[in-house]
Amino acid sequence: MTQRYLILEDGSAYAGKAFGSLATTTGELVANSTMNGYQEIISNQIYHNQIIVFTQTSIGNTGLAQNAYESVLPTAKGVIVREYENLATDHFKRISLDRYLKRHKIPGIYDVDTRQIRRHLQQKGNMKASIVDVADEHAFDQLHATVLTNQQVAQVATPKPYPNPDEGANVIVVDFGLKSGILRELSKRDCNITVVPWNSTSETILDLDPDGVVLSTGPGAPGNLPESVLQMIREVQTQVPLFGIGLGHELFAMANGAKISQLRVEHHGSNHPIREIITNEIFFSGQEQGYAVDSKSIDHAKLFITHIDLVNGTVQGLRHRDYPAFSVQFSPDGAPGPKDSVGLFDDFTEFMARRRDNNGDEY
């Protein structure tokens, strides 16, 4: 087994064994504490430019399911795990996890003290890291010199629109780095979907005659996207029901005047209780966030808070006062994570149905 290193911006280095690609990569180091769904996590585009530390002890115990990829082309920068077993293959035993990672140039390191790395991150906060062959001065110099792109969305989102036809409500999904779970849930509700590029204008979107618009999940800071995106949201929300998820939620908040702040430590997991304010009930959902809506900055004439994270107090859901537009920070599609809040997709289809019944009069 080839020995390789995970080196961190603060000078620490961890030796482990290589699997997957042998590429040298640099990204932000984030820890994910979900206990299942390594396949969904690795293939989620929000991990573009990031190296994922799994706190679950092993990945690869279960097969690569045909219907559990969250993207076609995963763009994570690395996978760090305590134990890796190359048992996981697809249904036909053709593609193993190792081969999948090699094909997509994602390096992996196993046999490292991932618990120490996770605790270290928690204490020191977000930082860059590299996966390298030799942990020498040169490697650290390279790491410090590397400037990570802020064009993540443009790099992973679809450049062209494409349809996913069905017979139900006409939904436009704006792709900021879409996870497939969103499409899966809309398809289960028979939605006739068109996925459009992140920089589509409101005219382009409304010309498709939507019953509703979804602002998708995606990687990076919402502030990296141009004002035109916020303008699009401001215009679309007045016309049709809108549902923002993840990055889409952050953009929805910004479009309505809220500010976004970066979390000291990114939170990726499904262990935080989320309280739905109206019912006072708590539930759990996959959360993958590096940023949060600053609750003090919310213009309460426009938005109200629907959900909060009971552990770190972050805003987890917003609703517009005047329009049927709402958004959540977490991933209600449960890929991976609990499906406690999957009903939000029903709420969205309900909004669309109501609009249809009223011929759009209320808008």
Added chain:
Amino acid sequence: MATNIKKLLLLGGGPTNIGHENELDAAAYERLSAIKRTGAQVIYVDNNPFSFASEEVQPADVYVQEVNFQNVVNIIEKEKPDAIMPKIGGLNAMQVAWQLEESDVLANNNIQLLGIRPIDLKKVLDNQQLRELLDETGEPIIASKIVASDDEAMDFVRDVGFPVIVKPLSASHDTSRFICNNTDEMEDALEISFKRTYIKWVSIEQSIVGYKEIEMVAIRDENGNKLLISGLEDMDPIGIHSGDSIIFAPTQTLINQEYQSLRTATFRIMDAINITGTCHIQFAQSRTDSNYFVTKVSPFFTRNALLAAKSTGYPLSYVSTLLEMGYALPEIKLPEKYSKYLPFMEPTMDHVVVRIPLWPFRDIPDVDQHLNTLMKSVGSTIGIGRTVEEAIMKAMHSSQFSPRDILPSVSKISDDDVINQLIHPLASRILILMEAIRRGFSIDELSELTKIDRFYFYKMNQLLRAQDFVINNPLSPTAVEVGHKYGFGDGMLAELWNVNISTIERMNRNSKTKVTFKEVEPSAGEFLETTNVFYSSYELENESQPCVGKTALIIGRGGNQLGPNAAADYYTAQVLDTAHKAGYKTIIMNTNPNAISLAPALSDKQYIEPIQLGNILNIVNLEKPDIIFLPGNRHYLSKKLKEFADLNIVVLPPDQKVAKYNQRKATDAVDLFIDHDRILPITTISFYTNSHRTELRYINNYQQPMNHWQTDEQKLIDLAINKIDTSQWQGLVQVLFNRIDDQSGYQFSGIRPIRITESAFLNKTTGINWIDALVKKYLGILDIDHLSEYYQPGTHKRYAMMEAVFPFKELQSNRKDGTSTQEVGSSLSFKNIES
């Protein structure tokens, strides 16, 4: 929100037996501290003499009685509680609660049933109603039908398909079941079955033999907030009782979609039965598609509920209690050492827990030892590691009957026996599985034969390869490293290489990997929790800081087996309690997930580590304890530990090997407490037995005080004191006598240290904590004058009886007479002495 419950009746779990050991008592103990914080008064009913929890309740509020309908009705009439809490009393207490409801006792006395509403309780306890409820909820259950003819059976099969299970309905205990894969097999099975049942009904059900068995443990509050504690995966498929299966936490071979479906199903069922507190639901998960069936709903505290709690570090009993009393999940406040977020965060694990059952066949060999749908194990041990291999190895290590560091294996059996046991599994199955790999069976073949997921065979194969490497490379630094990585303790390396353990310790000093201790906490490193529960792994960061101040290390007994183990666990808990109250920081080391001695509040620090020399020394090297208590008779360990001159080791009670017998028969005994030259009489005891055997080893029943106490007690005490040479006998000592007849009186039989079971009995019957006194004596803080004031000989108002419980019926054995090594528990009762 606060509770308005002022007085609460808590139903206990009764004597330990197959199916439940001390976990119910451990849960009760944690419950009591939660209830205390609400200010409610607790009335506790239990007849387990080894209950530690009952000592946390005011003596006047403890009823030492069997938990049954009539007893509970009497207690209710006397005590007038506002609420009754049945969920830690197992299925028995739930059934009693239902009887109370049905007979209007709850309504007439205005008593609230906690944890589940009466209407829902009935649905869960009645199989037919449960089926209907699950059906309404949309949760799949196995189709089954009672048929009276072949035609009806064929109709059924047309609906559900093969395989099916056919079994005759009859009142006898015949458990024959036929698995039928096609029409021919079914016709044969029906023919035999109709012959065997005189009522001419046969049950036929869809077969799920070979499905994966998955268990989910979750909690719910009155408002419907739910949280999953953990999923558990049984390595053995459906067909082997979960209690006899090797269990992994977290689940290892489910994909996210499957896992989330079962989580959602669990929550849906909990909503449907409106449960509050803990719920444990079992599922059969198909190996080939995403289908599953609900197989069991336990709306009460179970053995595996505790396993889920131990595995994650979540304070389940404590939280569950408050939820049952009406608090909402976000309102729960935990004892200070936990972070305030912990009660409502869903546990996430960054370690692997493996539970391996322990079976009683060494002590009761003449029974059917095959593993099937009837549970036969009496205990279990867990291994915790950062990898699956490490956890398996540690659990295997702990599950051996011997404390020696010997690699378990079954290399001597024939190929035929291996195949036979793969198909018809016996106890200690994992050894056979590994032996089969060693003999060249392919993993696919093994998985097909056993219906165990290939994943586990890969892991076992890795272990075997590691083992070969270690054996073939004696004393090589790489082999030490490999051994450590795969969970071989230093003691095992020493045994394998036939060297002294100090040789391995010297090698460790130069090794790249060092032993580190990681915390078992439910946030996977997100919060700096202080559960103070640790396990070892050979990694980089050690999280366990040595306790500051005077420290006492108490070495627990490990997994429950037959014999005095339940009592030993009680004994261990008492040692912890006394040492703690004497100002020591207490450290417990144990591997029994059900042990009361592992209750979080009972010690300052817990190590879940194999009770083996190498592992003990690792902890000793870190903690440098001032005193080490070794409760119970463990000759090998005490001998080995005493070789280390700098360790201050106290074996309690002193080794039974020091006992001196004139004869191996006795009818009566005098129990004494001896401190230096002071001899305090404790009480007199009469032995009795239900069998005709009167040898000491067949005596498992005790009565206090002795028969004929009115005339003979003082005489016998004087005789006993006369026999004692205080230079030889200290602490709790028993002088044995054999009563010949009225004329000839008593013959001296021998002297021995008071055994663990009887020490527990003395605590319960005399009202004085003699184990506490003994520990204080060894800590040098005993006030003997204070103790002597308690004893008032001569007057007795009641007899106390402790009678052994044997697992013969559960094991389908015809045996009646049991020896003390075959006990699984005991029951305690009192009888007034008529004056």
